[in-house]
Amino acid sequence: MLKVGVFGTCRIDNYNFDDFIKKTKNYPYIYTNKKFIINIRPLGYTVSSSEVLQNLMLINNKKYLNISNKFIFNNIFLKHGGRTYIKNINYDYLVIEICSKKKIIHKPTNYIFPYEIEGRHNKSNFHILIEDESETINNIIKIRDLINCKIILLPPIIEIKNFIKEKNTDVIYNKILDNRTNLIKILKKVSVEKNIYFIDWNELIIKEGISKMLVDQWHFTNYGKKYISKTIINKILSINNSEK
Numbered sequence: 541m542l543k544v545g546v547f548g549t550c551r552i553d554n555y556n557f558d559d560f561i562k563k564t565k566n567y568p569y570i571y572t573n574k575k576f577i578i579n580i581r582p583l584g585y586t587v588s589s590s591e592v593l594q595n596l597m598l599i600n601n602k603k604y605l606n607i608s609n610k611f612i613f614n615n616i617f618l619k620h621g622g623r624t625y626i627k628n629i630n631y632d633y634l635v636i637e638i639c640s641k642k643k644i645i646h647k648p649t650n651y652i653f654p655y656e657i658e659g660r661h662n663k664s665n666f667h668i669l670i671e672d673e674s675e676t677i678n679n680i681i682k683i684r685d686l687i688n689c690k691i692i693l694l695p696p697i698i699e700i701k702n703f704i705k706e707k708n709t710d711v712i713y714n715k716i717l718d719n720r721t722n723l724i725k726i727l728k729k730v731s732v733e734k735n736i737y738f739i740d741w742n743e744l745i746i747k748e749g750i751s752k753m754l755v756d757q758w759h760f761t762n763y764g765k766k767y768i769s770k771t772i773i774n775k776i777l778s779i780n781n782s783e784k
């Protein structure tokens with residue numbers, strides 16, 4: 541049985557097709573069939589390579605045991621509906637949706653909080669840093685090596701339907717597209733490394749049709765979610781078959 545971890549947002553959480561059985565009602569979702577066990581958002585809600593690496597290292601080194609503050613713990617591991625987290629990280633494949641290079645740093649602890657911060661907080665306790673290209677690439681390689689598994693990267697969405705300004709910001713459309721396009725170039729660049737693969741779902745969005753696949757610039761339709769999930773499964777099976 542192949543063990544798959546899926547880090548990312550609600551864009552890639554629906555595997556209700558074929559013979560998959562959903563074992564949990566809340567995040568982390570667990571889907572299984574005879575070939576797979578899939579953990580969706582197993583260690584938190586993450587959008588940057590830095591957050592994924594941080595959370596894996598906290599589990600791998602058992603440093604999560606040192607986080608007694610509920611506000612900090614919940615923001616790292618239990619964002620956006622998470623009820624628990626999965627400590628076993630011996631994955632065969634890790635699927636990572638990387639849609640940002642932004643790091644929200646909690647100054648007192650230096651932990652990275654995924655956007656947006658949940659719970660009462662003082663904004664002065666946080667500052668924002670941006671990953672450069674080399675940091676993103678090195679983080680992905682470190683993730684691969686840390687748990688010795690194959691990585692499948694997913695990008696930001698650039699084929700946009702119904703543009704909506706980000707909450708509490710005045711970011712313009714072209715700037716968002718430029719940032720996302722740049723990040724895609726970085727993900728393609730690192731995907732030449734051994735055991736690192738890339739699925740550009742923007743190509744699939746064009747192929748299937750924007751209205752059929754997207755609700756807006758962040759979210760897939762139910763059809764789109766399942767289409768992407770099936771693509772991920774087929775990619776894993778293709779990699780496995782090529783190694784036989």
